[in-house]
Amino acid sequence: MSKLDQLMSNAESNIFSFEMFKAAYDQDQRIQNLVTNFDKEKIDFKDSAVDDLAKPQGSADTVGNMAKNAVDLSDL
Secondary structure, three states: OHHHHHHHHOOOOOOOOHHHHHHHHHHOHHHHOOEEEEOOOOEEEOOOHHHHOOOOOOOOOHHHHHHHHHOOOOOO
C-alpha cells in the first residue's frame, strides 16, 4: 500500500477519483505491477509474485476427472 501511496502522491493531488487512478494505472507500469484488478468500488493488490502466474485453464475438477479416467473400465 505504501508503494501505491507514494506513486499516487507524485500526481500532486490529495484527492483521487477513479478516472485519475485509471489514467495513472494506464500510464505507469509500476502501478500495474502492484494491482491485480480494480473498479470504481475497490482495488485488488497483488499479495506476492504468485499473483503474476497464469491461472490454469480447464475444468474446475481436473483431479476428479483424471481419477475417473484412471479407473474407467468400460472398455474392458
